[in-house]
Amino acid sequence: MRLGIIGLPNSGKTTIFNALTGQNLSTAAVSSGQFEVHTATVDVPDPRLDALSALFKPKKTTHATIIYADIAGLDKGISAGGLQGQFRNQLSQVDGFLHVVRAFDDETVPHPYVDVDPARDLEIIDGEFLLEDMATVERRLEKIADEIRIKGKKVEAQHAEEVGLLQRIQAHLEEEKPLRDFDLTPEQAKNLRGFGFLSLKPILVVVNTGDDAPQAAAELTYDHRHSAIVGLQGKLEAEIAQLDDPDDVAMFMEEYGITELSRAKVIRLSYELMNIQSFFTVGEDECRAWSVRIGATAPEAAGTIHSDLQKGFIRAEVMQYQDLLDAGSEAEVKKQGKMQLQGKDYIVKDGDIVHIRFNV
Numbered sequence: 001m002r003l004g005i006i007g008l009p010n011s012g013k014t015t016i017f018n019a020l021t022g023q024n025l026s027t028a029a030v031s032s033g034q035f036e037v038h039t040a041t042v043d044v045p046d047p048r049l050d051a052l053s054a055l056f057k058p059k060k061t062t063h064a065t066i067i068y069a070d071i072a073g074l075d076k077g078i079s080a081g082g083l084q085g086q087f088r089n090q091l092s093q094v095d096g097f098l099h100v101v102r103a104f105d106d107e108t109v110p111h112p113y114v115d116v117d118p119a120r121d122l123e124i125i126d127g128e129f130l131l132e133d134m135a136t137v138e139r140r141l142e143k144i145a146d147e148i149r150i151k152g153k154k155v156e157a158q159h160a161e162e163v164g165l166l167q168r169i170q171a172h173l174e175e176e177k178p179l180r181d182f183d184l185t186p187e188q189a190k191n192l193r194g195f196g197f198l199s200l201k202p203i204l205v206v207v208n209t210g211d212d213a214p215q216a217a218a219e220l221t222y223d224h225r226h227s228a229i230v231g232l233q234g235k236l237e238a239e240i241a242q243l244d245d246p247d248d249v250a251m252f253m254e255e256y257g258i259t260e261l262s263r264a265k266v267i268r269l270s271y272e273l274m275n276i277q278s279f280f281t282v283g284e285d286e287c288r289a290w291s292v293r294i295g296a297t298a299p300e301a302a303g304t305i306h307s308d309l310q311k312g313f314i315r316a317e318v319m320q321y322q323d324l325l326d327a328g329s330e331a332e333v334k335k336q337g338k339m340q341l342q343g344k345d346y347i348v349k350d351g352d353i354v355h356i357r358f359n360v
């Protein structure tokens with residue numbers, strides 16, 4: 001799961017990257033405008049995993065993870081003539097975006113459009129993505145038209161369905177609506193994956209509220225599917241993320257009148273937006289959260305643990321998280337008849353605790 005952090009120059013992308021990942025990349029007061037990407041892997045907080053660990057006291061507890069990539073160099077007009085090479089690749093390869101929008105005022109930090117206007121900034125990058133997606137559709141339609149011209153009518157029927165879909169997508173984009181709002185069948189979604197449409201990817205808008213409480217983000221709305229909006233005090237949380245000692249963190253928070261950090265919330269939200277869910281494996285050695293797409297079958301989930309478990313999949317023993325917590329042990333869940341044996345067609349649910357039986 002890879003999330004690209006995007007936003008206008010000086011919106012606080014690197015600052016928020018630091019806040020989420022605990023890294024300490026330098027933030028420049030003047031936008032570099034250079035293409036560079038930094039990545040870091042972050043544990044996804046999950047109270048259920050904490051509870052399972054408390055129950056099993058395993059040697060090791062392993063969280064689900066997200067990779068955040070700080071992608072610099074995005075600005076208005078950048079898609080004129082199409083986003084280029086490396087940059088376009090980075091953007092199309094991520095599973096979703098974390099879009100940083102600046103809401104903080106600070107004279108020492110120049111804004112590329114002078115005044116602070118989060119709604120406008122949000123639209124600027126959204127608009128760039130729509131243009132980019134339109135260009136992608138046009139390129140494909142032209143390519144198909146060329147092929148028909150060369151090979152004749154006989155290939156036309158072959159492409160009819162794709163052309164129809166692309167034209168509907170084109171009309172949708174022309175209405176300035178992101179593809180997130182476009183209805184796609186799972187089959188169509190799969191066929192379109194290779195295009196890397198930017199406005200199709202889930203997006204978490206993170207409003208950098210600076211000195212204001214994160215609740216200030218509520219002034220901004222973003223009414224699209226597969227998206228959410230949340231506030232975060234970039235600079236403050238980046239500074240707190242540098243502190244190792246929990247006592248220091250508590251002191252810092254008290255001093256600034258913060259009751260709750262947004263960091264965990266933002267990570268959790270960005271994870272939940274990605275159309276994935278967590279299932280757990282438990283034991284004395286390790287309690288672990290795994291990510292799998294919503295709708296995945298038991299063998300597919302087994303495959304995220306190890307490909308052998310998918311190849312040799314026989315059955316999955318499945319417990320509900322709450323049943324295990326209530327019962328207090330796996331043996332007790334079994335006794336209550338709440339441990340179920342599931343076959344290869346079983347659709348995994350969020351919070352399932354599984355043991356895979358396999359044979360290789």
Ligand SMILES: Nc1nc2c(ncn2[C@@H]2O[C@H](COP(=O)(O)OP(=O)(O)OP(=O)(O)O)[C@@H](O)[C@H]2O)c(=O)[nH]1
Pocket residue numbers: 007008009010011012013014015016026027028029030031032033072073104105106109208209210211233234235236
């Ligand atoms: N006052 C204030 N300044 C902030 C806040 N967040 C970031 N900044 C400052 O804004 C400047 C730019 O922050 P960065 O995190 O480098 O912004 P960026 O979006 O990564 O910028 P580019 O990579 O150059 O596009 C730095 O001087 C930060 O210290 C904030 O919450 N409050």
Ligand SMILES: [Mg+2]
Pocket residue numbers: 013014015027072
């Ligand atoms: Mg930066």
